[in-house]
Amino acid sequence: MDFKSYFIAILISVFILNSCSVDAIDTSLDVKSDLPSVQKERYVPSKYKTKNVIILVIDGPRYSETWGSPTRDLIPVLDRQLAPLGIVNSAFYNLGSTYTNPGHTAITTGNYQNIKNNGSELPNFPSFFQHWSHTYAQHQESTYVIASKDKLEILADTKASEWNGKYAPATDCGIAGLGTGYRDDAITYQNTFDILSEKHPRLVLINLRAPDSFAHANDWDNYIRGISNSDKFLGDLWRFLQNDPFYAENTTLFMTNDHGRHGNGNKNGFISHGDGCSECRHLNFFAIGPDFKRNEIITTERSQIDIPATVAELLQFDMPYGKGEVMFELFAPPSETIPRTIAHSIAE
Numbered sequence: 101m102d103f104k105s106y107f108i109a110i111l112i113s114v115f116i117l118n119s120c121s122v123d124a125i126d127t128s129l130d131v132k133s134d135l136p137s138v139q140k141e142r143y144v145p146s147k148y149k150t151k152n153v154i155i156l157v158i159d160g161p162r163y164s165e166t167w168g169s170p171t172r173d174l175i176p177v178l179d180r181q182l183a184p185l186g187i188v189n190s191a192f193y194n195l196g197s198t199y200t201n202p203g204h205t206a207i208t209t210g211n212y213q214n215i216k217n218n219g220s221e222l223p224n225f226p227s228f229f230q231h232w233s234h235t236y237a238q239h240q241e242s243t244y245v246i247a248s249k250d251k252l253e254i255l256a257d258t259k260a261s262e263w264n265g266k267y268a269p270a271t272d273c274g275i276a277g278l279g280t281g282y283r284d285d286a287i288t289y290q291n292t293f294d295i296l297s298e299k300h301p302r303l304v305l306i307n308l309r310a311p312d313s314f315a316h317a318n319d320w321d322n323y324i325r326g327i328s329n330s331d332k333f334l335g336d337l338w339r340f341l342q343n344d345p346f347y348a349e350n351t352t353l354f355m356t357n358d359h360g361r362h363g364n365g366n367k368n369g370f371i372s373h374g375d376g377c378s379e380c381r382h383l384n385f386f387a388i389g390p391d392f393k394r395n396e397i398i399t400t401e402r403s404q405i406d407i408p409a410t411v412a413e414l415l416q417f418d419m420p421y422g423k424g425e426v427m428f429e430l431f432a433p434p435s436e437t438i439p440r441t442i443a444h445s446i447a448e
């Protein structure tokens with residue numbers, strides 16, 4: 101090898117070495133044993149702008165007090181501020197067991213399972229958290245369950261043997277985890293903003309319990325106050341996401357419910373839920389994000405198990421056990437996605 105060839109070979113080697121070492125590596129967070137302790141950012145934005153998904157589940161309000169109300173006075177933020185920026189589906193249902201853990205399990209696994217409602221049983225199938233982490237292999241706190249109800253900690257794992265104990269999301273449920281009792285939504289509000297600000301998880305499910313808990317206590321005033329407070333939180337959450345550089349313009353937010361409640365005249369009315377009546381099945385559905393249509397109200401019949409299928413499409417991973425369908429009717433053609441100025445208008 102003459103000097104010129106040798107020199108060129110050195111140059112090429114330096115170039116290759118440099119190009120292999122530029123990926124930022126985050127080693128600052130605790131890592132579960134099934135996830136690599138050091139990993140590169142494997143998330144490659146593909147056909148969609150969405151890189152993060154947050155799902156807010158408001159526990160057990162009745163459709164007739166929320167989107168189904170003629171005046172929508174209890175949900176002014178959704179009705180007047182957010183709906184024009186996103187898409188509402190007024191034909192969205194729980195088609196499984198209309199209790200809390202079954203409803204949430206349908207949303208995270210894509211399967212209707214008659215799972216026990218007291219936190220003593222794990223889902224049969226792996227969740228979107230597990231599939232996401234399996235695909236993208238980031239640290240555990242990249243996915244999160246934040247819930248006022250401790251019993252929802254079961255969403256972090258599955259009975260399926262090849263997935264059990266693996267790729268679990270971080271959890272912040274109830275007073276101090278499974279078996280410690282429910283906490284006030286005010287704590288969940290604060291914890292949500294703390295976790296999002298500090299840890300920047302990419303796939304998050306949040307549960308707020310007030311409408312359900314006060315309804316079970318036959319406390320109508322606090323039931324409707326719980327609906328209003330949850331609506332205000334939805335607005336605060338979207339505003340936060342648009343003001344945080346990590347989440348702005350690449351985050352999709354879904355809002356739905358785990359179940360409704362009995363209609364008036366059916367059993368004890370709003371106090372309970374859990375059967376197949378139309379009011380227990382009919383849910384709110386709202387979605388907002390850079391890949392979705394805006395200012396549309398659709399009536400495409402959909403149900404909870406279609407949420408994980410749609411999340412998997414947005415974030416480009418597979419959910420081979422999920423039974424739902426991608427809700428392609430939510431997606432805007434590329435030229436019609438939310439322009440920066442409109443995405444920010446709620447934040448200003």
Ligand SMILES: [Zn+2]
Binds near residue numbers: 201358359
């Ligand atoms: Zn519930």
Ligand SMILES: [Zn+2]
Binds near residue numbers: 363375376379
């Ligand atoms: Zn019912």
